[in-house]
Amino acid sequence: MNKFLCCCATLLLSLTAATSFAADLTGAWTGDFEIPNGDSYHLSLTLKQEGAKLSGIVRGAQIGQIEIFDGKVDGDKVSFSVIYNDMTIKCDGVIRGGQIELTSKSDSAGFPGGEATLTRVKIPDTHEAQPTNSNGSYSAQ
Secondary structure: OOOHHHHHHHHHHHHHHHHHHOOOEEEEEEEEEOOOOOOOEEEEEEEEEEEEEEEEEEEEEEOEEOOOOEEEEOEEEEEEEEEOEEEEEEEEEEEEEEEEEEEEEOOOOOOOOOEEEEEEEEOOOHHHHHOOOOOOOOOOO
């Protein structure tokens, strides 16, 4: 019985550890979306992750701003969809450190699909970003 309880405790701890190391995708991501003809388009994503649910916005000069839906994170896998020009475009990806490798596709002939490697945008830790007044407010330096 003690052996069984030890095994259960070990399993529970390992699952807890695996969950705590899952990537949090909340933040800004940027990269180039490449389509089969060789063209590429710069995109930026602003993502918010709450557990396994992912929401956010995709921005690009060619597409404007598009809200994502059906966003999910499962371990190192990510997926979401967008609607652009009445087409539903499905994006699936793999999280590798500070990058997301995405593949996009649609059932529409008007969208050839493509791939992107997105990199997390690092927020610079600058002097200007620190509170400068004793009450915690910010002032221009």
